[in-house]
Amino acid sequence: MVVKPAALMCGARRSCLILHLFPTARRIEVFNLVCLFCCSCLFANFFACTMNSVVSALTKRYGEQNDNYFSGSPLNRVSFLREDYAFLSSALRHPTTRFIVLQKFDPAVYPNSGDYYYLKYDDVKSAIGNPFEKSESEVIAEFDSSISAPPLIFLGIDESKADGVVHKQYTGHALFALDVTLPELDVLFKPAIQSIIDGIESGGGKFVTVRTAFILSYPDAAIYAQARSYLDWNVRNPFCAGCGSKTLSVNGGSKRVCPPTDRGVERGPCPSRGTITNISFPRTDPTIIVAVVNSKGDKLLLGRNKRFPVKFYSCLAGFCELGESVEEAVRREVWEESGVKLGRVVIHSTQPWPYPACLMIGAIAEALPDGEKIHLEHDPELGDAQWFPFSTVEQALNVAEKNSNTLDLTDNLVEGPIKVPPSKAIAHVLMRAVVVEKAHRI
Structure with missing residues (x-):
């Protein structure tokens, strides 16, 4: 590992480096020592106060938490x-x-x-x-x-x-x-x-x-x-x-x-009276959405629903069915819609989607080396599916982030070869996690 001089590193990167290089008991001491070489004293003191509480064992194991749009309410529902x-x-x-x-x-x-x-x-x-x-x-x-x-x-x-x-x-x-x-x-x-x-x-x-x-x-x-x-x-x-x-x-x-x-x-008798029933309370529909990476780790599988504009692509998604795990739902939906067969599936983050009451369960998955051929004739939902190079997807992500508050479903292609969902959609978050943050790699 090549370590940059502390004075040349931004505070966030310097703190992350310390988290990885030193055990918990030494982090505060080392952080303050590093601070002597730059003018970020306030930043150092802030991390000295919060280091032990923020970096939990779960964070070290699974990374930082992702709070997607439509989640993170400031209310206590009591x-x-x-x-x-x-x-x-x-x-x-x-x-x-x-x-x-x-x-x-x-x-x-x-x-x-x-x-x-x-x-x-x-x-x-x-x-x-x-x-x-x-x-x-x-x-x-x-x-x-x-x-x-x-x-x-x-x-x-x-x-x-x-x-x-x-x-x-x-x-x-x-x-x-x-x-x-x-x-x-x-x-x-x-x-x-x-x-x-x-x-x-x-x-x-x-x-x-x-x-x-x-x-x-x-x-x-x-x-x-x-x-x-x-x-x-x-x-x-x-x-x-x-x-x-x-x-x-x-x-x-x-x-x-x-x-x-x-x-x-x-009124007449009703099975909902006198007992707790699932017809008396709101339902939430678990729905998977997945960023699928090819076996070489340099392309992303995206699909275009037949209702979408010609150049609008997104992650594949579908409802979980009764009696199947999230991982099974991911593999089934991807195969049904694209013909691609998956190996490992990992849950990345979730997003409430109030249209009307879905819980989007975002995942990242790897295609099997011998299962990457696209075949759209199982489930006719998609109009197209393609393996896109990371560079193409990243370009589309950057364009979408310039106007992050709008879902553009027009046929107008302003920049880039394709259009993708805006940054506040979990599909965008999953694409960026793979293409930019390399979440699919160790």
Whole structure:
């Protein structure tokens, strides 16, 4: 190994070198010694304070953690408090509580900054009232299927802000998500909802499609992923999967129940009552996405879905099926879509994908030396698949990163031979991990 003089190395590279060359007990001493040869004293002191806590055994073994877009929420969901309607009622009405508003699952934001257009309780009170004023059991007993109230989701509390709602040892600013999609609502609520929409638009807010315009910050995107997925699930499941009757949203929007009565009239039996069932809670669909490297380690397998523009390529992906591991799903999907056979499969990182409720499980895989021939006639999903040299993929990645907030699905090819997803998509992260960071090598 050739070691550069400490004074010529940037702080981050110097710290990484020390992590690898010296045991934990010696790192702080050596780091401060190196600092004598440069002017990075503050940097050295920072690492001296954090070295032992940051570099865990897992980090040394598996590398740094990857927090992808739509993950890393700043909220504590306090999911165990969702049944406590006294807490939810207090949180709902607290003066520090904020509401993010979605229309057709698009959030209201300030388009220039990408910040949420937050509302307070007084701004939405006429539309939602206080759905947590009574206990959950009382709400279920008084169920009236003729009323379709605006979907409301309790997202959690931001504990970094200590002047918010207080409940036992939990303190923070509460956050709710409210759906204002008019066609889904009862006539009773439409005037108040329209007033909210008008107020947002007159105040400079706009409902933005995040899937093609990634303008939200990473923390806000994580909050949006939770909000959108829960709202979408509530809207998609107005009827019980067990008996077909109308359901009621409870637990702050995180559960739907099939009440035994409707306007005081007994309903028929339902398998969802009296037990815990998977038809009462939201589902998450595990989905694999993989960067496949050839056996020589210099090409990447990318595919073009038939719905994509001619030059738009991405990593291969597909749903996990029942009774198979993630690794098995990766091998099956890649073979079905491209005909390529895989050997080793390693999970790299994950990304919540709220369209509607997928968990993208990102992997890196190696093709078998005798299994690299592309054959598209098994599953007709792809319009094309090719082995691209790393240099071609890296060029496409660099172009995509110039406009990282936009998913460009047009046929326009501005620069480079192909187009790839933007940097906030896990497909881009996996490509970069292989092509630039050489994650497939020891």
